[in-house]
Amino acid sequence: MRDFSIYTVSILNLLITVTYCWLLYKKRIKPALAMWIFFTIAVAMSLITYMAKDNYGFLDNILNTTDIVLAVTVSIAIAIYGDKSSKFTRFDKGCLIGVLIIVLFWIITQNHLVTNICIQGILVIAYFPVIKRLFESKENTEPFSVWIAMLIAPCISLISSKGILATVYSVRAIICISILLMLMIRIEIISNTKH
Template sequence: MYEVSVFVTAALLIVSGIFYAYYAWIGKTDPVLATWILMTVMLGLSFWMYWESPYKSWTGNIALTSGLVNIVTILFGVTVTHLRRGTLRIAFDVTQKWCLIGGVAIVPFWWITNNTLVSYVLVQLVAVVAILATAERLWNAERNSESLFLWVVAFFAMMCAIYPAWVKHDTFSWIYLGRAIPSTALIIYLIVRIERKVLLFSA
């Protein structure tokens, strides 16, 4: 059961990342590059801190380890897509800029205090703020620029990651999932809301 959960989580996240990049390439989605840069920074910091913890494991926190592959794949695909279109532009809003500053500022705090757990929690809190910036954009959007299917796939992947976290008693994994699952659910809700709004106006 443990191996199955790990495999399903990794497969869903990696495949969804590849398909998200492909959807961006064919114009089915219109992702904001700054958002994915910020998410890559947050997951990169999370992975770095997790790997310095006593819990470090490729499979215990499979949502994070595979999630990093997912995000890097998407960032690469989105960057190449914008380069091909000649639309490569990185524009962080005020909240995203503060999130980047906050994420970077946590690193010296981590080095000084040598408290990996607290630093990891702080990164997750910054990630929540970053997600709220994305949520605000989706709330005000007139059309959907995201793939509902791929976000749902990511949600189920993280639900599958609960079992490995439980088996390994991985505190860092629980913290990550406690942030990532509600965040993903919020994005799904907002995408559905946009699509319903579009249907109502087109009816």
């Protein structure tokens, strides 16, 4: 089951990355650059502190490991192909300050456990720009297929996760993505009732 989990999560995240970048290139989606930059910083710090806290390897938290590739690739694609609404707003900059404070805390204290838990907070904050955008928008700017796959990946990753921090990482992802999907459904319902 461990191998199944590792391979499935890796393949899912690869497919998510390719699909998301393709949809972005074709201008079918308008993702928030800030969210993906926060996500990149946070998943990297999460994996660093996870591995530093205990003697775990990359495959012991496969979702976190493959999320780094996903986040970096999507961030670069948004920076290249994103539209003006994908750029940083004042709200995004405020969120970035929060992210940098937690990173600074880790640099100073080297407290891996507390920092990792705070990073889960960063990963929640990373959703704020897209949540804000979904509340303000009259159209859904995010692809259901990608976010549903992103919900399935952490569910499967729980099979191979080692340690409480890997479990916390996956459960946090499940909760955040579920909220995002509910907001996307809300927009679809509102837009369909107006037509």
